[in-house]
Amino acid sequence: MLYSNVFPKTIKGGKKYNSINAQYLINGGFIDQVMTGVYTFLPLGWRVLNKIEDITRQEMDKIGEEMLMPGLSTKKFWEDTGRLETINVLFKASGANKASRAMNEAEYILNCTQEDVITPLAKRFFTSYKDFPFALYHIQVKYRNEPRAKSGILRGREFRMKDLYSFHKSEENLMDFYENKAKPAYIKTFKRLGLGDSTVIALASGGDFTKNYSHEFQTICDAGEDTLYHDTEMDIYYNKEVVKDSKSGRYEIVKAAEVGNIFPLNTKFSDAIDYKYTDEKGDRHPVYMGSYGIGTTRVMGVLVEKHHDKNGIIWPAQVAPYLIHLIGLDLQDEKIKERVERLYHQLTDAGIEVLYDDREEARAGEKFATADLIGNPIRLVISKRTEDKVEWKKRNEKESEIISIDEAIKRISNF
Ligand code: ATP
Ligand code: MG
Secondary structure, eight states: OBGGGSSSOOOSSOOOOSSHHHHHHHHTTSEEEEETTEEEEOHHHHHHHHHHHHHHHHHHTTTSEEOOOOSEEEHHHHHHTTOTTTOTTOEEEOOOOTTOTTOOTTOEEEOSSSHHHHHHHHHHHOOBGGGOSEEEEEEEEEEOOOTTOOTGGGSOSEEEEEEEEEEESSHHHHHHHIIIIIHHHHHHHHHHTTOGGGEEEEEEOOTTTOSSOEEEEEEEOTTOSEEEEEETTTTEEEEGGGOSOTTOTTEEEEEEEEEEEEEEEETHHHHHTTOEEEOTTSOEEEOEEEEEEEEHHHHHHHHHHHSEETTEEOOOGGGOSOSEEEEEOSTTSHHHHHHHHHHHHHHHHTTOOEEEEOOSSSOHHHHHHHHHHHTOSEEEEEOTTTTTSEEEEETTOSOEEEEOHHHHHHHHHHO
């Protein structure tokens, strides 16, 4: 990709934001704030989010089937589960429209999660013991009227989530899936996303969903809004909300951002709408459910909070917008320009993702600052000084070195 074509460019010396992810993602041209808690994912940001969601998808495909449910539903679903008036962040959309009498007021709900929509769907199709167990998921936008939408994309009023739902004939089967399929898939996903070292599993309440408990995947991070109590003797993490004796000296207190949450719902939603399955003898039994979320846009924000320095973002390679940030300097010199373009084509022809800063008017300092802010893992520079070689520098290292083009290509293919 030619940087001269990228929409938009980095912002220099713009507005100050109160969080690092907002500051770097907005200045880097990854996202744009439409209003509080609502963002456009610009081309660079969309590339990153797609990579995060692709990794998530690959791991979820091992435990469930992907589909896509709508963002909009009717009140009826939420009335049936009893949640229409109990979820405080639920967005209710009025269909009132002077231009059309056909639509009623407050008839619609902007889904904040999907238990209420998927349970009736499952009930319509899978009711025989032969159909169980099964799991479905989608990756989709969610709406929550968050009272405190701050911290950039860590807390949006519109955000993206992967949500998976599992359906079982018994509590044992649900818990087997929960512990031996969902949990390991989550651990693997966060590891692949570059958050493995800093993400812990914390015991938490079931929130809106269940009376008992849930497990949160919490990334230890100063920008996080959650407080965890780490029982250092047992090495167990608890969300603050479930700790009864918080004064005990055995706890170490840490800040964390909740990147995922899994819930054994048991029969809460199936009971609400009488979703039962029929066994071999024709007897009906309650369906056991689990629900499993990952906030993919929040993950993107957390990655920035965890991987940056004073100059910008340092993306883990697997989620970086591009692997290579290629800078051409002294491009007025036709010979140099030709060298950079040759390398650019050589790399892109080999299927390597390259962002080539081909701007002739931008000065060297500006190009380096842009590369640091955007945070691609490898920076290559070709200039008068490099002659027929190339300057190699990793975003997370200080030193650069001049190496041959062949050596650079060898290193890239082994990266
Ligand atoms: P929080 O406690 O942070 O408000 P939650 O517990 O209400 O989140 P869940 O219903 O468990 O959220 O949603 C599953 C996942 O979706 C969360 O673990 C988080 O990663 C993500 N998520 C939830 N709310 C938001 C939000 N407002 N903006 C971005 N991501 C969110
Ligand atoms: Mg949660």
